[in-house]
Amino acid sequence: MTTIQEQPTKHVGQSLRRKEDPRLVTGRAKYVDDIVVHGMLHMAVVRSPEAHARIVSIDASGALALPGIKAVYTGEDLSDLLAPLPMAWAPPGVEVKGPDRWPLARGEVCHVGDAVAMVVGDDKHVVADAAQCVVVEYEPLPVVVDVEEALKDEILVHESLGTNTTHHWTMGGGDVDAAIAEADVVVERRIVNHRTAGAPIEPRGVIAEYRAGSLTVWSSTQVPHLLRLFYAVQMGISEDRVRVVAPEVGGGFGGKLQITAEETLCAWASKRLDRPVKWIETRSENMAVSHHGRDQVDYVRMAAKADGTITAFHANIIQDVGAYFGLLTPMIPELGALVMTGCYKIPNVRTDITGVLTNKYITDAIRGAGRPEMTHMLEVTIDQLASELGMDPIELRHKNFIAPGDFPYETPYGITYDSGNYATTLDRALEMLDMDALRAEQASLREQGILRGVGFSTYTEICGLAPSRAVGPKGFGLGIGLYESALVRVHPTGSVTVFTGASPHGQGHETGFAQIVADRLGTDPSVVEVIHGDTATGPMGLGTYGSRSLSIGGVAAAHAAEKLAEKCKAIVAFNLEASVDDIEVIAGKFALAGDPDQGMTLAEVAGCAYIDASAMPEGMELGLEQTLIYDPSNFVFPFGAHVCVVDIDAATGKVDVVRWIAVDDCGPAINPMLIDGQVHGGVAHGIGQALYEQVVYDDRGQLVTGTFMDYALPTAGEIPSFETDRTETPSPSNSLGVKGIGEAGTIAATPAIVNAVVDALRHEGVSYVDMPLTPLRVWQALEEARGRGDGPRASEQGVALPDQGEGSAGSGPTTPEGGAA
Amino acid sequence: MNVNGQPVESVVAPRLLLVHYLRDVLGLTGTHVGCDTSNCGACTCLVDGESVKSCTLLAVQADGADVTTIEGMASADGELHPLQQGFWDEHGLQCGYCTPGMIMAAADLVERHGPGPISEEDVRRGIEGNLCRCTGYHNIVKAIRAAADKMSEVPA
Numbered sequence: 001m002t003t004i005q006e007q008p009t010k011h012v013g014q015s016l017r018r019k020e021d022p023r024l025v026t027g028r029a030k031y032v033d034d035i036v037v038h039g040m041l042h043m044a045v046v047r048s049p050e051a052h053a054r055i056v057s058i059d060a061s062g063a064l065a066l067p068g069i070k071a072v073y074t075g076e077d078l079s080d081l082l083a084p085l086p087m088a089w090a091p092p093g094v095e096v097k098g099p100d101r102w103p104l105a106r107g108e109v110c111h112v113g114d115a116v117a118m119v120v121g122d123d124k125h126v127v128a129d130a131a132q133c134v135v136v137e138y139e140p141l142p143v144v145v146d147v148e149e150a151l152k153d154e155i156l157v158h159e160s161l162g163t164n165t166t167h168h169w170t171m172g173g174g175d176v177d178a179a180i181a182e183a184d185v186v187v188e189r190r191i192v193n194h195r196t197a198g199a200p201i202e203p204r205g206v207i208a209e210y211r212a213g214s215l216t217v218w219s220s221t222q223v224p225h226l227l228r229l230f231y232a233v234q235m236g237i238s239e240d241r242v243r244v245v246a247p248e249v250g251g252g253f254g255g256k257l258q259i260t261a262e263e264t265l266c267a268w269a270s271k272r273l274d275r276p277v278k279w280i281e282t283r284s285e286n287m288a289v290s291h292h293g294r295d296q297v298d299y300v301r302m303a304a305k306a307d308g309t310i311t312a313f314h315a316n317i318i319q320d321v322g323a324y325f326g327l328l329t330p331m332i333p334e335l336g337a338l339v340m341t342g343c344y345k346i347p348n349v350r351t352d353i354t355g356v357l358t359n360k361y362i363t364d365a366i367r368g369a370g371r372p373e374m375t376h377m378l379e380v381t382i383d384q385l386a387s388e389l390g391m392d393p394i395e396l397r398h399k400n401f402i403a404p405g406d407f408p409y410e411t412p413y414g415i416t417y418d419s420g421n422y423a424t425t426l427d428r429a430l431e432m433l434d435m436d437a438l439r440a441e442q443a444s445l446r447e448q449g450i451l452r453g454v455g456f457s458t459y460t461e462i463c464g465l466a467p468s469r470a471v472g473p474k475g476f477g478l479g480i481g482l483y484e485s486a487l488v489r490v491h492p493t494g495s496v497t498v499f500t501g502a503s504p505h506g507q508g509h510e511t512g513f514a515q516i517v518a519d520r521l522g523t524d525p526s527v528v529e530v531i532h533g534d535t536a537t538g539p540m541g542l543g544t545y546g547s548r549s550l551s552i553g554g555v556a557a558a559h560a561a562e563k564l565a566e567k568c569k570a571i572v573a574f575n576l577e578a579s580v581d582d583i584e585v586i587a588g589k590f591a592l593a594g595d596p597d598q599g600m601t602l603a604e605v606a607g608c609a610y611i612d613a614s615a616m617p618e619g620m621e622l623g624l625e626q627t628l629i630y631d632p633s634n635f636v637f638p639f640g641a642h643v644c645v646v647d648i649d650a651a652t653g654k655v656d657v658v659r660w661i662a663v664d665d666c667g668p669a670i671n672p673m674l675i676d677g678q679v680h681g682g683v684a685h686g687i688g689q690a691l692y693e694q695v696v697y698d699d700r701g702q703l704v705t706g707t708f709m710d711y712a713l714p715t716a717g718e719i720p721s722f723e724t725d726r727t728e729t730p731s732p733s734n735s736l737g738v739k740g741i742g743e744a745g746t747i748a749a750t751p752a753i754v755n756a757v758v759d760a761l762r763h764e765g766v767s768y769v770d771m772p773l774t775p776l777r778v779w780q781a782l783e784e785a786r787g788r789g790d791g792p793r794a795s796e797q798g799v800a801l802p803d804q805g806e807g808s809a810g811s812g813p814t815t816p817e818g819g820a821a
Numbered sequence: 822m823n824v825n826g827q828p829v830e831s832v833v834a835p836r837l838l839l840v841h842y843l844r845d846v847l848g849l850t851g852t853h854v855g856c857d858t859s860n861c862g863a864c865t866c867l868v869d870g871e872s873v874k875s876c877t878l879l880a881v882q883a884d885g886a887d888v889t890t891i892e893g894m895a896s897a898d899g900e901l902h903p904l905q906q907g908f909w910d911e912h913g914l915q916c917g918y919c920t921p922g923m924i925m926a927a928a929d930l931v932e933r934h935g936p937g938p939i940s941e942e943d944v945r946r947g948i949e950g951n952l953c954r955c956t957g958y959h960n961i962v963k964a965i966r967a968a969a970d971k972m973s974e975v976p977a
Contacts, residue, residue: 027851
């Protein structure tokens with residue numbers, strides 16, 4: 001454990017406006033599609049319209065006849081690749097049966113959008129035309145779309161595997177079955193967490209230039225260093241001859257935490273044709289072949305004593321992995337399982353996970369990655385239990401919270417929560433809510449046909465993905481350690497460049513990291529430039545995902561700056577003929593603690609280090625820069641309480657979110673404005689999933705939600721204003737005390753909405769409704785509760801309504817009502 | 822046509838979209854493409870003063886028009902337009918990809934609204950044609966309202 005160091009803060013903690021923004025608001029930022037490389041060709045991909053088929057023949061003659069088309073390549077042409085696309089994270093000690101995923105299909109396609117051929121030519125419009133002229137003959141094969149159907153192995157996605165089940169994994173602590181047998185109350189539910197899309201507004205894009213034995217790639221990626229490593233493995237190019245640049249990246253949300261087929265295709269074609277090759281994803285492609293998220297069917301059981309003490313929680317998770325594995329696919333539910341106990345003391349827990357292949361696109365990490373799913377089932381089930389016990393859900397939460405004095409707290413899984421104060425965030429949220437007023441409004445609105453409900457979610461999550469020993473090959477089984485790097489370089493004039501291995505796509509690292517470094521070096525953030533996303537400039541990095549950038553990368557930058565500050569102090573002490581212990585950062589200078597007028601600015605110190613060696617202590621290395629790799633001792637565990645108030649139109653079932661209160665704790669704030677921004681966006685992502693968004697395939701595996709016409713991202717009209725507040729409980733895991741906030745809002749959001757909707761409908765006899773809470777689904781639940789439904793629509797046990805697709809996994813055969821926003 | 826006050830003349834293919842003309846022919850890459858179906862609004866610019874999704878218009882349809890893109894919003898001496906300033910001040914952007922289109926849509930919205938404060942409701946309804954995945958819209962709404970106030974103070 002590290003102690004929190006008091007820093008002479010000036011800029012840390014301030015809501016500084018972002019350094020990134022001037023180029024962004026003036027249209028001068030450079031995303032991949034804004035880059036032109038001389039001699040560049042364009043690529044388009046021919047994709048399968050079949051969900052499962054054998055490729056009989058491919059005729060490219062029509063495409064090749066169009067002007068400027070240089071080549072059409074198929075899977076056979078790429079036989080010189082040394083490795084298929086990677087899956088890098090399998091649960092430790094678990095046998096995982098995964099099919100190889102090649103950039104172009106080899107004989108068989110397994111989902112709609114599977115890449116069959118690529119077309120390369122001079123003009124992007126002609127290349128798109130040419131892709132339409134490639135004639136592919138398919139022999140259709142049987143299709144399985146529903147995950148629970150796929151479990152039966154009657155139709156196989158990959159014949160060669162002999163089963164659709166990729167793996168089973170069980171982890172737990174205590175004795176769940178015994179606790180359930182002894183319990184006073186047991187609640188069982190089937191909870192569907194449906195398939196969603198990351199949907200960054202910038203689709204993916206790649207430019208690859210292979211020139212004289214070196215490969216340079218610009219990609220809209222969250223993980224440039226991992227991509228460089230993979231190019232070396234897959235194409236046999238020495239890593240030192242590969243440079244990957246993530247330029248301005250227009251949102252990621254996990255969707256760009258992937259090693260993609262198109263990245264390989266551009267690089268391979270560039271090498272083959274000796275020309276740069278560019279590919280820009282269309283939105284239709286993005287919906288079909290940028291990985292999806294969620295898609296689990298969860299069977300949960302929660303046991304309690306009559307007084308509300310929760311004694312056990314069990315989740316049986318069926319994970320729809322899609323037709324292949326992505327980079328981290330098998331590990332997604334496991335990541336959630338690590339915080340299965342949430343904010344509560346639950347002595348007996350078990351997670352059983354089954355991965356299942358279907359003829360749909362892969363699922364992988366999307367904002368929260370496993371933790372939203374787990375938090376959803378836990379927080380929804382808590383409310384179901386409260387109802388069963390006839391207890392206030394707030395009281396039930398309070399009763400079972402881990403107390404502030406219990407930290408560090410070891411969960412039954414052996415995970416150690418770093419710090420927390422759960423009751424405080426919930427109490428603050430309640431203060432902001434005014435429950436008495438809300439219940440009065442609820443009563444009066446009912447008379448107008450408006451059903452008002454309030455729902456709560458108290459979460460804790462695991463983030464700051466590191467430490468390398470815990471997550472790496474001998475820990476949780478990731479194929480690489482998760483540390484982070486920083487290189488802080490003070491220039492001769494005293495301005496500073498910080499190179500970070502984190503790779504942001506909207507988060508504001510350039511501002512937050514500059515604040516951290518500036519305070520430590522006694523300078524101003526305006527002269528601290530943060531460079532990211534270029535493997536040719538800084539040391540090895542691991543990228544941005546899992547709310548890890550600040551608590552790993554930011555701490556790396558802090559430590560590097562602190563080491564430099566020590567050197568600066570020694571130089572100043574030498575020049576002032578003072579003791580180094582008396583030198584402190586005071587008012588923008590390294591100055592004598594007792595006599596702050598005596599001191600040197602960073603520029604003056606840099607002058608000594610670079611220009612006048614006689615001003616340096618004897619034997620001290622010249623120059624002023626520091627490289628550092630930081631690997632923490634533990635994860636970090638942010639937490640908070642979210643409250644959602646909904647109004648439901650009883651006549652139509654339409655749900656409106658009318659208030660959202662978020663009290664989050666991610667440790668001491670570096671820049672409160674950036675924290676609020678992450679919470680707003682995170683919650684909006686969760687509202688999208690809960691009410692509007694759903695990736696829908698029909699029963700033949702056709703993607704129904706293939707564009708933004710059918711996939712309903714929420715607009716400004718559907719999202720409320722947010723009421724936010726924070727508490728600050730430092731993490732003992734790092735010297736800044738910071739946690740993470742990028743995913744917290746999304747993790748917290750969906751159960752608060754479901755709980756609010758159920759609160760609004762409970763007096764009508766509705767006890768549970770699955771997401772997405774579209775008007776149709778809510779209205780049907782009301783009709784059934786009022787005895788006007790036809791047939792046994794057993795929403796009581798959380799079974800999906802028949803009209804939503806029987807036994808549907810949310811993305812199985814369903815109606816495209818995700819578009820009903 | 823005139824683009825950002827400068828006359829431009831080109832011979833273009835009939836099927837070329839205005840957005841591709843702006844980006845690929847004129848090099849004005851601040852106007853972005855985010856979808857295929859005119860839902861996202863990332864390509865919004867002003868054509869004869871009205872906000873238009875430039876992916877819904879052929880370049881030839883804008884023949885003779887006055888087109889303003891995000892690059893034409895700041896003054897010649899680099900002073901930001903009140904909307905650009907508002908987005909910066911209020912943290913109305915994160916990844917920045919939707920931002921140019923959002924600002925252009927807001928410019929038309931504020932212009933149509935006229936002087937005086939603009940309600941949250943009007944702003945939210947007015948930008949429904951522009952999607953943002955990062956901000957949850959909260960600070961975008963604040964930014965536009967703040968800019969509208971500022972634009973009311975200083976008559977153009």
